[in-house]
Amino acid sequence: MSVRHFVGDAVVAATPDFDRGLAYGDGLFETMRAHRGDVHWWPAHWRRLQRGAHALGIVLPDEDRARGEARDLLDGAEAVLKLIVTRGNGGRGYAPPEPATPHWILSRHDVPPATPADGLTLRWCRTRLALQPALAGLKHCNRLEQVLARAEWRDADTHEGLMLSTEGDAVSATSANLFVLHDGRWTTPAIDRCGVAGVCREWAIGALGAREARLAVTEVEAADAVFLCNAVRGILPVARLGACSWRPHPQVAQLQRRLAAEHPAFATEVA
Amino acid sequence: MSVRHFVGDAVVAATPDFDRGLAYGDGLFETMRAHRGDVHWWPAHWRRLQRGAHALGIVLPDEDRARGEARDLLDGAEAVLKLIVTRGNGGRGYAPPEPATPHWILSRHDVPPATPADGLTLRWCRTRLALQPALAGLKHCNRLEQVLARAEWRDADTHEGLMLSTEGDAVSATSANLFVLHDGRWTTPAIDRCGVAGVCREWAIGALGAREARLAVTEVEAADAVFLCNAVRGILPVARLGACSWRPHPQVAQLQRRLAAEHPAFATEVA
Numbered sequence: 001m002s003v004r005h006f007v008g009d010a011v012v013a014a015t016p017d018f019d020r021g022l023a024y025g026d027g028l029f030e031t032m033r034a035h036r037g038d039v040h041w042w043p044a045h046w047r048r049l050q051r052g053a054h055a056l057g058i059v060l061p062d063e064d065r066a067r068g069e070a071r072d073l074l075d076g077a078e079a080v081l082k083l084i085v086t087r088g089n090g091g092r093g094y095a096p097p098e099p100a101t102p103h104w105i106l107s108r109h110d111v112p113p114a115t116p117a118d119g120l121t122l123r124w125c126r127t128r129l130a131l132q133p134a135l136a137g138l139k140h141c142n143r144l145e146q147v148l149a150r151a152e153w154r155d156a157d158t159h160e161g162l163m164l165s166t167e168g169d170a171v172s173a174t175s176a177n178l179f180v181l182h183d184g185r186w187t188t189p190a191i192d193r194c195g196v197a198g199v200c201r202e203w204a205i206g207a208l209g210a211r212e213a214r215l216a217v218t219e220v221e222a223a224d225a226v227f228l229c230n231a232v233r234g235i236l237p238v239a240r241l242g243a244c245s246w247r248p249h250p251q252v253a254q255l256q257r258r259l260a261a262e263h264p265a266f267a268t269e270v271a
Numbered sequence: 272m273s274v275r276h277f278v279g280d281a282v283v284a285a286t287p288d289f290d291r292g293l294a295y296g297d298g299l300f301e302t303m304r305a306h307r308g309d310v311h312w313w314p315a316h317w318r319r320l321q322r323g324a325h326a327l328g329i330v331l332p333d334e335d336r337a338r339g340e341a342r343d344l345l346d347g348a349e350a351v352l353k354l355i356v357t358r359g360n361g362g363r364g365y366a367p368p369e370p371a372t373p374h375w376i377l378s379r380h381d382v383p384p385a386t387p388a389d390g391l392t393l394r395w396c397r398t399r400l401a402l403q404p405a406l407a408g409l410k411h412c413n414r415l416e417q418v419l420a421r422a423e424w425r426d427a428d429t430h431e432g433l434m435l436s437t438e439g440d441a442v443s444a445t446s447a448n449l450f451v452l453h454d455g456r457w458t459t460p461a462i463d464r465c466g467v468a469g470v471c472r473e474w475a476i477g478a479l480g481a482r483e484a485r486l487a488v489t490e491v492e493a494a495d496a497v498f499l500c501n502a503v504r505g506i507l508p509v510a511r512l513g514a515c516s517w518r519p520h521p522q523v524a525q526l527q528r529r530l531a532a533e534h535p536a537f538a539t540e541v542a
Contacts, residue, residue, distance in 0.1 A: 013285070014284070017274045017286075019286070025414065025415060027293075031363070084294065092380045094446060105293075107288070107289070130401035133437075
């Protein structure tokens with residue numbers, strides 16, 4: 001892992017004292033898959049970052065500078081690139097400083113291990129997602145719900161956990177979006193009240209013509225096929241969820257091949 | 272302002288890279304009033320920190336060490352002391368590292384200006400508090416709701432904003448708890464679904480025999496008296512809220528005198 005910190009245009013050595021990201025989770029982040037030192041989905045990640053910045057009133061760094069620094073840090077690698085942008089420094093108290101200069105952090109991480117060939121094993125999480133339309137969809141840095149949910153299991157044989165909203169509908173995995181197939185039609189949970197507008201989710205909605213809707217637990221368990229997706233790992237077929245199991249489904253395999261054809265980082269992972 | 276960072280027992284220069292407080296708001300904080308270099312309510316603050324640490328699975332530093340460092344930093348001052356404790360460093364991903372060594376930060380800040388003599392002017396905030404029983408009551412570092420609410424106004428004549436839950440009941444100000452009087456009985460909103468278990472709130476509940484209950488907007492507006500409270504500023508009478516106004520109430524003045532008698536930091540502020 002390597003990391004670089006910036007405040008506005010300036011390189012700094014570390015997180016400044018009184019950074020509001022640390023104090024309040026007052027920031028946004030993107031986790032991106034890099035291939036040969038470049039981020040194929042950079043434009044989609046930056047668009048989501050812009051939507052979050054607009055909603056929270058956070059100033060973004062210059063995009064060209066950020067992308068240039070990212071390429072320099074990646075240095076041609078296959079890697080995961082993380083970008084955090086916080087509102088910057090403030091004194092004590094919630095009032096956002098005006099003007100604020102963002103603190104932004106680029107870090108390079110290893111590509112995670114490949115998905116099990118037969119698909120993921122999931123569980124249901126007890127920790128639920130609160131309904132907060134003001135933050136729904138954003139990839140902000142208030143992630144205690146996901147932290148608590150991910151802390152519910154430690155066995156390496158469980159790959160992910162599905163989270164319900166506090167009203168009981170299925171929303172997403174702790175770090176991936178959810179798609180289910182019924183009678184030839186794909187559905188992914190709506191993210192207007194909680195959940196994250198995943199970059200791979202957006203791609204998959206377009207590729208599948210999927211609808212966005214509230215999704216009951218029973219609709220997940222009765223699905224003909226289930227997959228998770230995120231921008232780091234692509235399309236992840238689900239094999240097991242509690243007592244339910246699914247065999248590999250040709251539509252999921254087809255979507256993986258389509259992603260591999262469109263996004264070079266995923267080309268090597270499909271048979 | 273001055274600040275000191277620690278990781279476990281060790282002094283460090285700054286926030287470590289990959290601190291989970293910065294990445295996810297995965298931490299807790301306390302904001303305390305110090306008088307002559309000591310924190311009168313330290314035991315209550317530490318108890319709340321322990322409750323939060325238990326709920327989130329965060330390891331706390333040694334209490335005696337933390338209090339000793341706090342006294343050293345305060346150096347006899349009248350000040351506000353802030354303590355942040357994060358889960359510590361982690362790699363990428365929500366899974367909490369095991370074992371984790373906490374990062375803790377002590378900082379000293381100026382005492383805020385005195386309250387207006389005739390009471391605070393409040394407004395209602397548009398940003399609402401989501402219902403999340405798993406985090407309710409805790410003073411954790413996921414505070415985007417408060418940041419968004421506090422960003423709703425900038426005029427210096429508005430001192431605080433009241434927040435509703437997403438279901439529409441009145442919960443608290445952005446950085447203070449709320450008490451209302453009806454027919455001789457004090458009520459403060461229940462914090463089992465959202466809101467923070469304030470240290471001064473706990474003291475005031477005991478002092479007043481106040482009940483904890485859901486509170487409608489109309490119950491706030493129709494109250495005989497209203498005050499806010501927090502551990503930094505004590506008891507704050509409310510004079511105005513939108514079109515409503517209240518004259519100074521003898522029970523609020525009496526509570527201020529009682530706090531001044533019990534907590535030396537507030538003794539100088541009461542006539």
